[in-house]
Amino acid sequence: MAKRLLGSEPVEGSLTPSKKVEYRVTNRLQEGKRPLYAVVFNFIDANYFNVFATVGGNRVTVYQCLEGGVIDALQSYVDEDKEESFYTLSWACNIDGAPLLVAGGINGIIRVIDTGSEKLYKSFVGHGDSINEIRTQALKPSLVVSASKDESVRLWNVHTGICVLIFAGGGGHRNEVLSVDFHPSDIYRIASCGMDNTIKIWSMKEFWTYVEQSFTWTDLPSKFPTKYVQFPVVVASIHSNYVDCNRWLGDFILSKSVDNEIVLWEPKNKEHIPGEGAVDILQKYPVPECDIWFIKFSCDFHYNATAIGNREGKIYIWELQSSPPVLIAKLSHMQCKSPIRQTAMSFDGSTILGCCEDGTIWRWDATATP
Template sequence: MARVVFPKKGLGHEAAVGSLTPSGQREYKLRGKRNEGKCPVYAIGFNFLDARYHNVFATCGGNRVTTYRGLPDGKLAVLEAYVDEDKEESYYTLSWAADLDGTPLLVAAGMNGIIRIINCATEKISKSLVGHGNSINEIRTQPLKPSLIITASKDESARLWNIHTGICILIFAGEAAHLHEVLSVDFHPYDIHRIATCGMDNTVKIWSMKEFWPYVDKSFTWTDLPSKFPTKYVQFPLITAVVHTNYVDCTRWLGDFILSKSVDNEIVLWEPKTKDDQNPGEGSIDVLQKYPVPACDIWFMKFSFDFHFNQLAIGNREGKIYVWEVQASPPVLITRLSNPQCKSPIRQTAVSFDGSMILACCEDGNIYRWDEVDQPAAES
């Protein structure tokens, strides 16, 4: 059985905790609002994979996936909408991806556990991937190979897929895997072999795919039926870390560090110390920083970054957004966004490429757009 690792305070010191007094270094104004109906909108995200579409984003809620363009005047222009034929479907998550020729794809999934691959050029479903035994809580795209995605599911597993060939390559489940729903998953930004998962068993797990990578390569050249591919189980993570005492519903890599969020009104930055050749559970972790988020005590609320991982935005159950300068030490709260119209829980945020636009999708079916206010030049 793999050893569970409990956190130590950062580098022999107490973790640095951010102040909730905004620095005011960037100011934002509500520019746009759009209602998508009565269903909650659970996910929203910009397309960072293709510079041509830097102001294009997508949302999902109910049985609908919608793409928009953020116009200079603050409006949100609908580009296309996909409506699932199953009226009972409820989409929880989406991710931008790309085919081998660079064609932009949108991947969405939710309650039914079916992964829909939407070709944004033809506006049609190109593939539907089936394998999970229950609903899918999150999808993430491998930034170095954007035809690879990973999914986190209520069936207590995460799965690695090749959406070009439709193959399920790896299943992260088994003896030392999650014991409850997997709520979030993320690829390491530059170590292509490494992922992190988290879930309702209160743990974050770090996994290595290094010894299984030949199967990833094989998935690109496979010519037989996808169902005949020799899918492999990955049962032992490098580390199982207990950083939180409740559900962990969002985890993201920040370089070699990890940010994770539970329902305890804070996001925690910590450092895992692992090696690919170690025995399972041999590593250690240090908690480095904490980012307070008041009224963020319900689960399934996801944070996001700009392209360069400078700003982190997270909503709360009161409709407020906290924007942190994520790489400052101690953390700096850049601003707190609120508006009398926005009172519903914010399920996810999206920060534009340069951080000048912040989006939020809400439990009440609304999406909101805040734009950075031009600051007057300082007098010399």
């Protein structure tokens, strides 16, 4: 019998531990011919939990999941730069609660779209190269972080347009940063990873006054005293190749490389010497044929499960709250053969989306409510 990993009880209406779930394909959309690199549900606002967005080429598209497998296209934005290729997007919101979409890609400019007015809200220029991932601080959803090919991570305030902090320098990444994530409860912490094969944990605690100042700044954003955070509190060498996705699971971290698995590990505090000795590997979640980089996994709202695609168009759903690991489901369809670059799990995990390199979106639904 698998035991609970984090000691918390399952949330009513969410995937329960150690339970196999049957899913079936309920929809397939061909959005275009360009690869789709990201698909994300809106977990920021309970009114829009069934709304998701995708990016492909210079287009951002917003959809709604309806009953019976129906997917309704709500909005679409085409960037003015035809050469743009978006790689990532994240839901955020203004301080008045208005839902925003924050997208970035090959040209290094972050576009903030106001989905209420259906207009471009702001553009952030600062990164010197392409943007590989954007994530939102769930506790303060006006704050987003961006991970870039320019070897830096930046913290932005979408309300004021200010770049508050730059995580780079002496102890920073030495190659492209591919993924970044906010700690779910420690508002000061982020984790980043990239092509230097490392995962770095950073603390904003000593710079937090600047974060607070960014909300009340009335001068030009360019005049804000942006600060460099040069040294992480933990450097972990878990993988021997590019690390292209990391997510916090409580105080633990899930990360993956090109080794056909997701690794769950526990970072040690900063009293330990940074490096391989500063972590405990807890368990591994096998994902066959997942040996190409830029494949990102997703979790449901309560982090009960994770879903990840592979280069053959299959999706593996692993339960996260048990030890040893339990495979909830393996999803495949004879017509889905293209690499799945990212998945999205709905709030309760009952709907799984996959966006593919061939421009398709696949929707899977649990045949019985978990």
